[in-house]
Amino acid sequence: MSHTSGVRQAQKQKTRQALLDAALGLLEEQSLSSLGLREVTRAVGVAPTAFYRHFRSTADLGVALVEEALGSLHPMIRTTMAPAEDDDERIGRAVELIARHVAAHPAHVRFVARERHGGVQPVRRAIREQLARFAEEVKAELAEDASAAGWSEADLRMLAGLYVDQMLITASLFLETLDAPEEERRRAVETARRQLRLIGVGRAHWLD
Amino acid sequence: MSHTSGVRQAQKQKTRQALLDAALGLLEEQSLSSLGLREVTRAVGVAPTAFYRHFRSTADLGVALVEEALGSLHPMIRTTMAPAEDDDERIGRAVELIARHVAAHPAHVRFVARERHGGVQPVRRAIREQLARFAEEVKAELAEDASAAGWSEADLRMLAGLYVDQMLITASLFLETLDAPEEERRRAVETARRQLRLIGVGRAHWLD
DNA sequence: CAAGTCAGTGAACAACTGTAACCACAACCG
DNA sequence: CGGTTGTGGTTACAGTTGTTCACTGACTTG
Incomplete structure (x- = not known):
């Protein structure tokens, strides 16, 4: 001791x-x-x-890696979801942040993407728990936003989950194009921006 | 021979x-x-x-499994994306179809979800190719839809990719809740429906 | 400073792995 | 029918694996 x-x-x-x-x-x-x-x-x-x-065991090591890869990422949620003047500016900032993180910690991102559905149950559970925490935090941020008036609890949860999944998809896409030609990387960024924008549009007109 | x-x-x-x-x-x-x-x-x-x-090798076997799991799924694209009177009815039908497929072939779904980002490169590539084909087919279906007027090529591709990813997310969610209590499974179905609906709303107001 | 703690060592184990060479025998083709 | 083809079986090899046990020696503590 x-x-x-x-x-x-x-x-x-x-x-x-x-x-x-x-x-x-x-x-x-x-x-x-x-x-x-x-x-x-x-x-x-x-x-x-x-x-x-x-x-x-190696499974135990894997759980530790999950903590290392995702544990320190929670503070970034607030700053990413923080409101901006322009909606497009927020999207651009979020995408930029993801791109930067993937470039800085590619191995961690690859590990999480790979083991999220991987063959080691304790690791899958650890990742699932971390992602659930992320979704919870995103939901809390969404609830504070002005445009969340009239949204049901289930709708907020749904949207938060959609955002978290989208972040992972985007990170994984950036990872694949890490050492691809410049032009392909720009297309990936553009695709990510468009997808987030479409979700944003759906969000804006949800209560029709 | x-x-x-x-x-x-x-x-x-x-x-x-x-x-x-x-x-x-x-x-x-x-x-x-x-x-x-x-x-x-x-x-x-x-x-x-x-x-x-x-x-x-086992990697070779994996590629064959990809073919088995995804190869025969392409005909389902047309029927799934086919227009319906009600938008909600189409969504309900698509979700139902995914649920049925996951229940009928859980091992195949698990395999694809697991190896999509897995540690065997040839298998990853085989899955990526199949998913790209799906996206292409979805895009073709979208282009035929009346509401696609004025959509750019890049926007159609973006939306098709979003749908394909969403299908995988949904299938994976259903897989996780396969032997969960009835109530949790119903919640999963409801979440999937809501997420598709939100994407649909975004799609309807995309050209504003 | 003496006693104890404990991260890291080294050897040994049974079980497992992919792969090579050679063989058997049922189905095939001329 | 008789020779050829080729799926599958047998044996063997050299490496690898996880785990055990007793050990050393540098650090910590009273």
Whole structure:
């Protein structure tokens, strides 16, 4: 037990992070369900048995990766959903934000997209829980918006879910076009903007 | 080579189908990238080396599964997108159709959802190609619709892609709630209907 | 400073993997 | 009918896997 600091704890965290990083790298070309514990330790340069000091199994490591990939993303919801003068400006900002995030953390995005429906149940559940939290937060933001007057609880939830799914689709699309020619990337951005705009139009005329 | 029929060819197809079926079953609890060739042959009850008579590798088998899961689905596009008197009736019919398909072929749906972003590149590409075909077909249907007057090519493509993605999201949602209590399943159907309706509203007011 | 804690090591295990070479025998074709 | 074709079976190999156990030695604590 003891306290949270100290050279000992720091070294342990460092190794743990090295395992997470190595796993994330290896997962670019395979799924978690085929990731071997030895494979990870080999990539780090540590004995296979050291793995157990940090994770019970590769599934356990996967859950930790979900936390790392999505856990720190919640604060971004407020700023993304924050109202702007122009609706198109908000859309442009959101798309830009997603593009930037994908470019900065491609491995994390790939991991989430891949394991959301992947073969490891605990990881699927962890992702589902995080996305449900996102939807909840988006819903809360939507409820504060002026145009939400008269919207039922179920409608708000539906729209929030639609937005979250759309964010993932967009992120995944950007990921696929990461090292594609400039022109294709611009088309992807344009498609994402249009889709969000169409949802926005539907939202504006929902109560007709 | 020789001709396509005969007792010989029939038996081979039978074994091949058994391999596909066994693989599909095993893939309910893991991803393709962790599926072993021996695992599949063991489930069928044939020798490991017999696998090579039908597939070069498990990735090759995966591509065949994509064909099996999505190849025969194209004719359904026309009937699903076909216009109806009521817009809500069309939506209800489409959702009903998806629900029925998921209930009839849950393993196929799970496979596609899982491997769309999975760790096996040839399979990802095969799925992407099939989905692109779907989008193309949906776009063709949309273009024939009366309400498509004034829509640009890019807008039609965008909307078609949105519909295809939404179909997958809906199918995946239904899959998750397959063995959930009746009430949760009804909520899932209701959510799917609402989301399609919102897209429909956006579509109706797109040219404002 | 002595005692204890614990991250990481090394060897060993049984079980598993993909693949190669060779064989058997039923269906096919001339 | 007799020779050829080719699906599937058998045996074997070299690597890999997850997990166990006892261990070391640097850090922490009283």
